[in-house]
Amino acid sequence: MPIEKNEKSLVITTESVRPVNHRWYGAHITSWQVDGKERLFLSSKAVMDGSKPIRGGIPICFPIFSAPPSSPPEYAALKQHGFARTLTWTLDHVVMDRSEGVSVRLLSGPPPAEFKHDYRLSYVVTLAKHQLSTDLHIVNTSKSEDFKFQALLHSYLAVPDAKKVKIVGLDKGTEYIDKELDFKRETWEGGDLAMDKATDRVYQNLKTKELKVDNGDGSGLNVRWREFVDCTIWNPSEGGRSMPDMEEGGWDRYVCVEPGYVHEFKTLKPGEEFLAQQVISIA
């Protein structure tokens, strides 16, 4: 199966799915087309020159999600969502290259100099019939110190009309932080979450490992995961106009469903590893 590598990106094509376009900058998947249809949203105003994070596709948030914590200093100094989405990544190796699927392993470049922690961050992207898997692999390579991080895959899923979308599968009783309500802690009352207004919620410790993004007519995408426990659901509605890199009306063309480990910092002991996976498939 063709894996095409160039200076800026990696393009993977399989018989049924074409192509996944993967940027070295931020290990950013910017396009996933199935049956001739684009399944990820990428803003036409996204900045693609490496000067800021790319608006759309699948940004990787690591080692923090959201605004930085107040301490320790090397975490407090980070930008929103951390540095993984703005590092240059490299191709480690091709894991699989068969007609059933193609899989590549990418390695992140070094963190900012002030972030003096020993860890290894890699990302395995697997393209199979009608599904895209993205695995984050974090290893504490220190011999003596713990390593703490948050991690999240910030997938911008393309939808025909966000205002008609329902998120199906959120467990009744799950606690969530509502960023639209000044970070108020709430408890989910159950049922489907309608995306008909600005939504920015972090559902914490979900029991389910799968959500459906229903376009309103039963079609859509399924997002399932392993080892992640939280899921952010975000669409700014018309508030998206305040983002300089968001195209006009772009907020109606995506819903972000973002599995992650973000309700607290995950701690890895020396030598320990964390392997988490997201699988997006056609519903």
Ligand SMILES: O=P(O)(O)OC[C@H]1O[C@@H](O)[C@H](O)[C@@H](O)[C@@H]1O
């Ligand atoms: O503009 P950024 O840094 O890519 O963040 C986009 C959004 O990312 C979401 O995950 C957050 O919950 C939102 O609060 C945030 O606005």
